[in-house]
Amino acid sequence: MLEKTLYKQMFAHSFNIPVTVNYWDGTSDTYGEGPVQAEITFKKAVSVREIAKNASLALGEAYMRGDIEITGPSDRPIQTVLTAAYESAESFMRNSKFMRVIPKQSHSEKASKHDVQKHYDVGNDFYKLWLDPTMTYSCAYFEHDDDTLEQAQINKVHHILKKLNPQPGRTLLDIGCGWGTLMLTAAKEYGLHVVGITLSEEQLKFVQRRIDDEGLGDLAEVHLVDYRELKHEPFDYITSVGMFEHVGQENLGAYFKDVAKLMADDGVALIHGITRQQGGATNAWLTKYIFPGGYIPGLTENMGHIIDAGLQVNDMEALRRHYQKTTEIWDENFHAVHDQVLKLHDEEFIRMWDIYLQACSSSFESGNIDVIQYLLTKGASGKDLPMTRDYMYK
Template sequence: MWIRALQAVLDRGIRQGRLHVRFPDGRMGSYGPGAGTGPEAQLMITDPALPRRILLNPQMALGEGYMDGGLSFPSDDDLRGFLQIAARSAQSGRLPLPMRLAHGLRVRTKGLMQWNTLHLARRRVQHHYDIPDAFYALFMEEDLQYTCAYFRDDAMTLEAAQAAKMAHIAAKLCLRPGLRVLDIGCGWGGLALYLARAHGVHVTGITLSQVQLEAARSRAAAMGLSDRVAFRLQDYRHVPDRFDRVVSVGMMEHVGVPQYQAYFDKIHGVLAEDGVGLIHFIGRHTPPRVLSPWFQKYIFPGGYAPAFSEVIPRVERAGLVVADLEVWRGHYERTLRHWQQRFRANEPRVRDMFDDRFVRMWWYYLIAAEVSFTDMGMVLFQMQIARRSDAVPRVREYLYPAPGDDQRPSDTA
């Protein structure tokens, strides 16, 4: 019964591409128009309980089915193609009414899932980031930049693109020696150390991950920068100091919409009168949606990628000025492809550190994240903010100086 019901859903819902499915009882089915209308993919369902679970909670069941081995694909391209077909089909409006109603309920109650008390915030960060940094080093570059790289040209390596990202952020912060910088969500300290070393500023980095804190402090000591960079285990809501600059890279996705006002109010409160901030975060160019329940459970509990319409009212109410907004398209999917290649190359080492289920979970995450950018409207926002509209140059040439004529404010260091 459940297989027939799932076949009916696939037959009605797949409107682009072509999906070939082998069901647990050995039956085969092909769905979608094919003929150049989208990706083509094959999958095998071997768990007899999975068709029912897919019908009741498709996003959770698909992710868990892949993790547990009850759902498999002949190749990585098949997994990618299937997720692209699924993403496009979900947006077609042709899914069964119960699935649409369940999705609508998740959208309306997403604020409850994103409510972030101090205790919850720390626990959620620990879930994803208190994994040994040796694991992250297997698929990131040496500096451990776990955020979108900036590919100024297609030939750039991941290392070069991550360095370009940090230089671009530094330029937007309009740095000069001696300024005090707050790095909210500093990770393993790479950006803070770069800013101190390259621009002569004093940086305070805050994180809720004990593993990241220890790694960042160790790196600062090894580089001889402990006198210019301080790392704390601290929630942004508890920062008492004042700073000339505030930067937050890849952290706002963990704040949660109910806390956005407190987040931007705090940034306004810690910024000097002529201060400048740079918020670098994943968002979407679509109306507000909701994060997959599988992502919420296994990858980023409480995480969310907002529409800009959910952000700007809070910025305005905090008394901050949006001085510049840049939308990165195509950069994160390229970053993820680099991570995927390195993860695959080191898969045996990951398996030795964890187990097969962990490997499949992370691989599904890396591919699904890529598809969220290629097919689900995700983008990367860089929002430059200030307390005064004249705190940054009026024109953007300072961000892109001509060769031999570098006039970036940050290069006065």
């Protein structure tokens, strides 16, 4: 009875839309006025103590087990509920009594390799099912409302490379090169000599096969190496997309210093990553099940490290709405191949990825997280960059 009362108190201030909660004992309550926009059904009670201890972990695991169902008129009811929770001023996700001190996490080179492989070495066949043909697993860039995801990912690659104002024959390092679309585009279409590095063995094999198949061995190479261990002459250009979210809070400063060390004195870097404008944060459920060791840095936190590394910001661009649309398309693609994914993984794995993708969409939609591109030079260099932004769009 006490647990039920605590649930009622918790949900009474958790959403800014009308939500019906169906409890495990067959009773229901509707919170908010107007047409119900989502229903949350508890098939079993989830310990209020565990929710208070860490809401994202307790409720995320309950959803994975099937103890919670979320339904509604929208195609993405989980996103609807989580966006309403993020946007609610009194949401339990933002209520101080549910917040916890960010835990320290190991990010040695061995730990970083384990973390990356746990996520990205799920298998190329899995990612091929729902990513676009470019195999790009980061925020796309929608220049037009009707851009397909593939076109938007190609747009993103060119948007990044154009910002560098690259000159043929120069060198580029891609830190965390993924499945290689950016680095190979830089080689094929911009005439750059490119080095890609990754800690994923699956990605390494995929990119090396692309280099061999496309005859790019004279312009591109890929290595399984931690950026902290890379031994190479300084590069004219550096790109790093969706990377610094994985290095850990304690290593952010060293990460930007390593970027500076790997840059030529007149070099240019484009660092693209998820950032919280409200300050850095972790999510216990994401850390345990999706991105081990993950940490989303705050905007001012990143800026402090950039300055301490002797780098200078030449341009910044926020792409939050682009990432919301990207994750929404990923979720649609993922649902469309449910039966194929089920041949590779069990239903709990599918529920885990479903809530992950929709939670990402809700976080971007509500402004809980953002994605920002930082165009950096060493000190007050960057003399080769044009005076206006026009060059980025030609």
